[in-house]
Amino acid sequence: MSAPLPRLRPPHWRAAVAVLARTLEAREPADAVLQHWFREHREMGGRDRANVSALVYGALRDAMRLQRLAGNDAALLLAIHVRRTGRLDRHALAALADEPLAMAAERACEAAPEPTAAEHANVPEAIWSAWQAQYGDDAVALAAALNHEAPVDVRVNTLKATREAVLAAFAQAGIDAAPTPLSPWGLRLARRVALPTLAAYRDGWLEPQDEGSQMLAHFVDARPGERVADFCAGAGGKTLALGATMANDGELWALDIAAKRLAKLGPRAQRAGLDIVQACSLPDPDWLAAHAGQFDAVLVDAPCSATGTWRRNPELRLRPVDFEALAQVQGQILAQAAPLLRPGGRLIYATCSLMSVENDAVVEHFLADHPQFFEGGGDASRLRLRPDRHGTDGFFAARLQRALHGDT
Numbered sequence: 001m002s003a004p005l006p007r008l009r010p011p012h013w014r015a016a017v018a019v020l021a022r023t024l025e026a027r028e029p030a031d032a033v034l035q036h037w038f039r040e041h042r043e044m045g046g047r048d049r050a051n052v053s054a055l056v057y058g059a060l061r062d063a064m065r066l067q068r069l070a071g072n073d074a075a076l077l078l079a080i081h082v083r084r085t086g087r088l089d090r091h092a093l094a095a096l097a098d099e100p101l102a103m104a105a106e107r108a109c110e111a112a113p114e115p116t117a118a119e120h121a122n123v124p125e126a127i128w129s130a131w132q133a134q135y136g137d138d139a140v141a142l143a144a145a146l147n148h149e150a151p152v153d154v155r156v157n158t159l160k161a162t163r164e165a166v167l168a169a170f171a172q173a174g175i176d177a178a179p180t181p182l183s184p185w186g187l188r189l190a191r192r193v194a195l196p197t198l199a200a201y202r203d204g205w206l207e208p209q210d211e212g213s214q215m216l217a218h219f220v221d222a223r224p225g226e227r228v229a230d231f232c233a234g235a236g237g238k239t240l241a242l243g244a245t246m247a248n249d250g251e252l253w254a255l256d257i258a259a260k261r262l263a264k265l266g267p268r269a270q271r272a273g274l275d276i277v278q279a280c281s282l283p284d285p286d287w288l289a290a291h292a293g294q295f296d297a298v299l300v301d302a303p304c305s306a307t308g309t310w311r312r313n314p315e316l317r318l319r320p321v322d323f324e325a326l327a328q329v330q331g332q333i334l335a336q337a338a339p340l341l342r343p344g345g346r347l348i349y350a351t352c353s354l355m356s357v358e359n360d361a362v363v364e365h366f367l368a369d370h371p372q373f374f375e376g377g378g379d380a381s382r383l384r385l386r387p388d389r390h391g392t393d394g395f396f397a398a399r400l401q402r403a404l405h406g407d408t
């Protein structure tokens, strides 16, 4: 069990209000805003940080209901949160913040209307309706699971180590860890750890990666000697996992439109002992034309609403999303990537979204427009991971195949 949090003091309160205000208004991830605040306030120790983080994340995990009562007024929102959860009584809140705020929170709590089902679930109304149609009664459990903190998972880099060796290194550093239930390369840590302090991390034995993300790499089934492209590689989290399943043998391309993100892959690949990775910044029509029809497997880990990652980024639920526009972009990216496949090659479409409009619907449209691609293998050709069922972030993937004959 983690140690109880110390008493809330004014610096904790000020920090939490400032971080929450920035998260609500500036549209930055809470995690990044918190890290920035702690860098600027080095006098705050580990337990102070835990206290501030608990306040911020606690409020974000009840954000839908709190926002109806407080709008984007971060101080009032936090004040209602600590009153509702019973963390502070009215007098303690007045002493910590001020009397008018404590009174405003009291009034808001007393006049609070019954929360709607969507507010209760802490899900925007439009997404809640979609999930009820999609998941039925499971929507409640799904939303509840998304309101919990994600576990700390790492992927053992099989190019350099085994699970047993990493477990032994963790044990030596006094870190409790156990194998993840689904991923053959995963370890789940009992607590958050500053990984760069560990020699095993610095030596490339492991990478932080959610078990669901590891399972997605597993689903791609990239094999030694193959030519594989990771079309939306970002900073290369999945590229590294693909390189490990390829046993550092073959050709692995990382592509993305975000050159800055892609640039982070080089040092990571080097640390992982992976030298088959090459990068290409998109758009690059010449590269695409020169490599058409050459790949055994192409992964399209498309930009999405990231509804499956709300455990890690609870503030994402506050951001409006145009799902139709997203689905259109996802379809366009898939269509751009498809010509890279050789006849018989595998095209894997993936998102960390829990919305069928970004998942199954995009695949159905693509298949309807691209008769040279088909889906074999029934249910086994689609991967669906959910935090309530699998304990992972939410992921979707579909494995499509290019026919052996005909044009794309």
Ligand SMILES: C[S@@+](CC[C@H](N)C(=O)[O-])C[C@H]1O[C@@H](n2cnc3c(N)ncnc32)[C@H](O)[C@@H]1O
Binding pocket: 231, 232, 233, 234, 235, 236, 237, 238, 239, 255, 256, 257, 258, 261, 282, 301, 302, 303, 304, 333
């Ligand atoms: C879900 S993220 C990928 C995460 C990454 N695969 C990982 O495992 O860390 C989606 C990525 O798609 C990229 N992207 C957006 N539009 C794109 C496009 N038209 N072509 C290629 N990549 C694109 C974004 O820059 C972003 O890095």
